[in-house]
Amino acid sequence: MSKNTPEPEKSPKSPEPSGVDLARVALRAAKEQARARGDAAQQKKQARRGGLRSGARADGRDPMALGSAINRLITERGWETPAAVGGVMGRWPQIVGDDLAKHCVPEKYDEDERILAVRCDSTAWATNLRLLAPQLVARLNEDLGHGTVQLIKVHGPGGPVRRFGPLRAPGSKGPGDTYE
Numbered sequence: 001m002s003k004n005t006p007e008p009e010k011s012p013k014s015p016e017p018s019g020v021d022l023a024r025v026a027l028r029a030a031k032e033q034a035r036a037r038g039d040a041a042q043q044k045k046q047a048r049r050g051g052l053r054s055g056a057r058a059d060g061r062d063p064m065a066l067g068s069a070i071n072r073l074i075t076e077r078g079w080e081t082p083a084a085v086g087g088v089m090g091r092w093p094q095i096v097g098d099d100l101a102k103h104c105v106p107e108k109y110d111e112d113e114r115i116l117a118v119r120c121d122s123t124a125w126a127t128n129l130r131l132l133a134p135q136l137v138a139r140l141n142e143d144l145g146h147g148t149v150q151l152i153k154v155h156g157p158g159g160p161v162r163r164f165g166p167l168r169a170p171g172s173k174g175p176g177d178t179y180e
Helices: 019-049 066-077 080-090 092-096 098-103 123-144 174-178
Strands: 104-110 115-120 151-155
Touching (some): 066 080, 080 092, 080 123, 092 098, 092 123, 098 123
Antiparallel strands (some): 104 115
């Protein structure tokens, strides 16, 4: 060839696998086949024994941390909103302030109607809470998510407990049963 004509470039070819490489590939394939046969045999044994049992490898039946188990249960049952509202009831003094929390206590949450019932120990505190209810609903919805609480139902103090005593007639409803 002359000096003016370029020589054809040799393309880099991948080296042919040597005997050691072929042996590694064959060994890997044999291990995978053996593992597959072992898994099938293990499944047959477990079926004969009457079900799966936890073994040396991690799987879904292994024990888990308590927090993880509770979070999984809450998610599976759809209890996210009631659990969040329960957390708010536990943090009531931080949300409404110590002064209001001393006199007003959350009683229950109706998930269907999205109403939070609160009982106050006096009519004055009940009136105060009724005035603060819109701001409190906004604060609760910031914490829980928009629309979780739509209304706060405020209850005043309950009447005294009527007890049976020596001067009560059996079946009497108190002073109300004398006026008909």
